[in-house]
Amino acid sequence: MKSQQTSLVDTFDRRIRYLRLSVTDRCDFRCQYCMTEEMRFLPRKAVLSAEEIIRLANLFVDLGVQKIRLTGGEPLVRPDIVEIAQGLSSIDGLNELVMTTNGSQLSTLAKPLVEAGVSRINVSLDTLCEDQFTELSRIGDLNKVLAGLDKAIDAGFERIRLNTVLLTGKNDTQIAPLIDFALDKGIDIAFIEEMPMGHITQTDRELSLVPSAQVLDTIRRRFNLVPIVGSATDGPARRYSVEGTSTEVGVISPITDNFCDACNRLRITPDGRLVLCLGHENSLDLRQMLRSDMDSSSLKRAIVAALAYKPERHVFDQPDEPQVVRLMNATGG
Numbered sequence: 001m002k003s004q005q006t007s008l009v010d011t012f013d014r015r016i017r018y019l020r021l022s023v024t025d026r027c028d029f030r031c032q033y034c035m036t037e038e039m040r041f042l043p044r045k046a047v048l049s050a051e052e053i054i055r056l057a058n059l060f061v062d063l064g065v066q067k068i069r070l071t072g073g074e075p076l077v078r079p080d081i082v083e084i085a086q087g088l089s090s091i092d093g094l095n096e097l098v099m100t101t102n103g104s105q106l107s108t109l110a111k112p113l114v115e116a117g118v119s120r121i122n123v124s125l126d127t128l129c130e131d132q133f134t135e136l137s138r139i140g141d142l143n144k145v146l147a148g149l150d151k152a153i154d155a156g157f158e159r160i161r162l163n164t165v166l167l168t169g170k171n172d173t174q175i176a177p178l179i180d181f182a183l184d185k186g187i188d189i190a191f192i193e194e195m196p197m198g199h200i201t202q203t204d205r206e207l208s209l210v211p212s213a214q215v216l217d218t219i220r221r222r223f224n225l226v227p228i229v230g231s232a233t234d235g236p237a238r239r240y241s242v243e244g245t246s247t248e249v250g251v252i253s254p255i256t257d258n259f260c261d262a263c264n265r266l267r268i269t270p271d272g273r274l275v276l277c278l279g280h281e282n283s284l285d286l287r288q289m290l291r292s293d294m295d296s297s298s299l300k301r302a303i304v305a306a307l308a309y310k311p312e313r314h315v316f317d318q319p320d321e322p323q324v325v326r327l328m329n330a331t332g333g
Contacts, residue, residue: 027074030138054087067096067233076105089117106148110155161188166210190250212251260313279314
């Protein structure tokens, strides 16, 4: 049993068991709520190497992390992503290795990811309407994502979940079609309120917000939803089973239903910054420490000490005036 001095417990007595690890800020889409149309990405030498990622993950597991989620950008555009997954899944003490992806590369990578130890995936899918998909993603191909989803189902992941960001006037009519799609495929779905990350000019965030309560009301008109009690490594979704099916529905409500009191997460950006809260700029430069040959004991002490700066909660009071200037792809979704 690790002592509190060598475990990840913040000043609000929240124990960290979940690490979201972004392996790249690059993506083959340009989704309106995530990126600007013209992007400048990190130079490749600034991005953590596979060896650095695996070393950091080992340190966090030593400190009590039980679940790691690989994110981006789009993690599957990184050429060594399967190698990274293999290295992470072999860490003694890590219970879950999962991933969030836009699905564009799953036709070729779904099976290798399962074989590398990725147990579950979340696939971002905001609409089943091809025109809407092209508008929202700017350069994405819906048919490629749907084909990738089918390959992922065949590959044998333990669970697959769709992640949908709803925007009023854009794709808010897609709740019912996406629920029906998830039910037909035997997979899960979560609806996410848009978060004010970075200065995005394509949407008026305050007016485009679709509250989670509205989503649940829409779903309950057709289905009986049964609440699911989560585990210590779950994320922020409130989850429900659709009665009589294997499908789970979730809502993630950073704007209308703050969930920070149960926060169990930290994030590492592609360039190695430890982000203590998605809604704040506080961070610790782990890349500099790694590349200065700091020993593992000192690195772990620095990580534990950084928790003193993890805030009690995020505050998104003015959606159109984000307090966080970095775009979502720079942090990891």
